[in-house]
Amino acid sequence: MRLGNSGLAVDSAAEVNGRWVDGPEEWGSVRLLVCGVESPAYRSAARARKVDRLTPEQREVALAELIADHILLGWEGIIDDKGRIYANVTDAYKT
Numbered sequence: 057m058r059l060g061n062s063g064l065a066v067d068s069a070a071e072v073n074g075r076w077v078d079g080p081e082e083w084g085s086v087r088l089l090v091c092g093v094e095s096p097a098y099r100s101a102a103r104a105r106k107v108d109r110l111t112p113e114q115r116e117v118a119l120a121e122l123i124a125d126h127i128l129l130g131w132e133g134i135i136d137d138k139g140r141i142y143a144n145v146t147d148a149y150k151t
Contacts, residue, residue, distance in 0.1 A: 071095050074129040089130035098126040 071092045079086030091098070105118050135141050 072097075079133075084133060086133040087131065088128060090127055091129060093127065095126065098122060101126050 072095050074089045074091040076087050076089050079088055093099070101122055105122065107115055107118050107122070110118055
């Protein structure tokens with residue numbers, strides 16, 4: 057664990073490896089494995105995409121892709137409209 061700039065404790069392992077959080081109550085028993093925007097993978101990818109130089113419309117798409125690729129690491133309890141269950145973002149992208 058390290059201390060962030062604000063003096064609050066930050067779990068360094070969770071920043072990189074993620075941690076499980078419950079989804080909104082209306083989603084039922086969904087759990088999401090997420091890491092922070094301070095993770096090295098996300099920060100590197102965001103810099104490479106030069107998000108700060110995009111139009112608002114382009115930025116919205118880029119940030120959604122960055123979140124899907126680098127922040128949302130996994131989930132439990134999500135089923136698509138055809139009843140398929142995906143174990144991770146990569147498998148869901150394939151359909």
